[in-house]
Amino acid sequence: MKWFLSIIILTFTFLSCKNINKDVNYAYIGGEIINPNTNFIVLEKDEKLIDTIKLDGRNRFIYKIDNLDPGFYSFTHGGEFQMILLEPQDSLLLRLNTIEFDESLVFSGIGKKKNNYFINEFLEHEKQEKYIFKICQLKPENYIKHIDSIKALKTNHLELFKKKHKPSKLFSKIAQANIDFDYYSHKEMYPFIHYGRDKVAILNSLPEHFYDYRKNINYNDEFFSKYHNYKAFLRKNVSNLALQAHAKHSQDKPFKHKELCYNLARLNIIDSLVSDPTIKDELLYHFAIDYLSKNQNIEDNEVLLKSYLNKSKDDKGKVIMERINASINRLKTGEKIPEFTVTDYKQHNHDISSIIKKNTVICFWSQAYYKHFNDSYKRIKELKLKYPEINFIRINIDDYNLQRSKNILENHNYISNNEYKLQNPGSAKESLAIYPVTKTFIVDKNNTIVSSNSNLFSFRFEKELLGLINR
Incomplete structure (x- = not known):
């Protein structure tokens, strides 16, 4: 990686000197993908495609963005994505391992400090949300003290970073917005997450100035x-x-x-x-x-x-x-489940009705929802032991080839006889109304829908299974 970094910096320096006073509105992005799922990454800005960038024989890439529009860009690889902040004359390098996508991501090169700041904030935010859910059970006054303290720590961290690294106004604007939007979100979610069932009473118990920021x-x-x-x-x-x-x-x-x-x-x-x-x-x-x-x-x-x-x-x-x-x-209880085709990982196609020979649970996964991908596998493994009379199958809904889906499963040791892929994801997702990805079907042995909107992780789910078994 050091050799790769040196080559890119030398290239960047040469091109910078060559183009001095001609074009300063560009940036480079490059890097290395460990255990790649595909041979390319996708670069986007504001949900619009910039380019599809191929990896070389060493799973590395380098790409120049001309006429740069400063701001956040997203790069996607293997169904997962992350954001990067690019400004004129940045030469940003990234390195990640697809098995631990966000956790392994590190930046180097020109632009590394601000992007390492953001990725560290992102990872910290994920941990923090679990803590927020816990303290939402506190009384409003105590809850405010906790989230005010969190905001103060974040603000202090940002100020120290700004003093040390003298970042751009764009970075400062976004970094401060991160802190503010998180703080506002924590206040907005309080009535919903608080365990009290009477949400109106919770609203009425809030201090008078609890939502003062809404004015702005x-x-x-x-x-x-x-x-x-x-x-x-x-x-x-x-x-x-x-x-x-x-x-x-x-x-x-x-x-x-x-x-x-x-x-x-x-x-x-x-x-x-x-x-x-x-x-x-x-x-x-x-x-x-x-x-x-x-x-x-x-x-x-x-x-x-x-x-x-x-x-x-x-x-x-x-x-x-x-x-x-x-x-x-069309997916009401008592109706037949719509016919669609799935492919197993031995490359055999099956109509869904041919797979359903007994009471069956059908759930879906996408690598774009990595946590659900992992959690659903573990949950089904647990349920299979408790309910051997029920067939559990998982179906990948991503719009990419079978081998790519198989690689993801094999990397996690998740390959089994009950794993499939939608043959035509676009039409099947529409006919099955798969939204959100946690949506789970319960179907009886006659292909009749018992529930078209269950959730593996719902406290009611096992009651639904017992009801089906005891019919």
């Missing part, structure tokens, strides 16, 4: 419109505002996430607060598909779909939503 929220921030932390915060904020609106006409009924009026309130709040078409359409789509995919009441689904269609300007999203809703209506 920009719901149409074009700069952060593609930024994960901003989008995650807006989703939590909209959900919380809808809870407050719902509480006014819920007649003291217990709060339920699947309540139609609550979900309509979320769409109405987005419509009233957000004018930026990109942000608005994305939020509307997120909440509409979240509701439709988890609800089996056809009449309620039609009401919510109509509200979504009236508010969204995204014609492509509307078509997809109507198709998904139609698929959901």
Whole structure:
């Protein structure tokens, strides 16, 4: 890697001297992938493809971005992705092992300090979220003290970094936004995560100034419109505002996430607060598909779909939503599961009905959701021992070739006779309305749907299995 780094820096220096005063608006990205799943990486900016970059014989690459638009870029490899901050004249090198994608990722070269800062913050954030879930059970005043302390530590860390490394204004703006959006999100999630069932009472117990920061929220921030932390915060904020609106006409009924009026309130709040078409359409789509995919009441689904269609300007999203809703209506309990084709890892194709010979659980995985990929395998391994009379199968839904999927399974020692891949992921995912990836089907021996919207990790899941066994 040191030799590789030296060559790239020399190349970068030569090109920089050659192009001095001609073009300073460029950046280089290069690196090495250990245990690659494919022979390329995909580079994107704001969800738009920049290029597909091939790895060489040593699984390394180097790429120059001309006419650089400074900001976050994403690189994807083998179904996983991470963000990098690129600014003019950066020459950033990365090194990662696909088996531990985020944890193994390190940066070197020009631009390494800011990107190592961000990847370390990302990994720390993942650990921190587990802690936040625990302290959400505290009373509001104590909870505020804890999250204020977390914010103060992060702010101090950022200030020390800025003093030492003198980063750009762009870095400082994004790094500070990370801290702020996380802090705001922790406040917005409090009523939902707190164990108390009476969410209205929890809202009423909050200190008067608990949500004062809302006065300064920009719901149409074009700069952060593609930024994960901003989008995650807006989703939590909209959900919380809808809870407050719902509480006014819920007649003291217990709060339920699947309540139609609550979900309509979320769409109405987005419509009233957000004018930026990109942000608005994305939020509307997120909440509409979240509701439709988890609800089996056809009449309620039609009401919510109509509200979504009236508010969204995204014609492509509307078509997809109507198709998904139609698929959901066909996946009712008592209906036959739609026919689709899967491929086993000996390259044999099977109609799904030919595999279902007894009561069966069908779940799905994608490498884009790495934690679920691992956790679902372990959960099924446990359930197989407890319920030998049930067949458990897992199906990969990613839109890449069979060998790539097989490599991922073999790298984790997950290959088994009950692992398959969708032959036509696009059409199958639509007909099965696979959203989210945690969606699990329970089907009886006659291919009849018992449940089209279960979850392996739900506390009700084993009760559903026992109900099927005891029929």
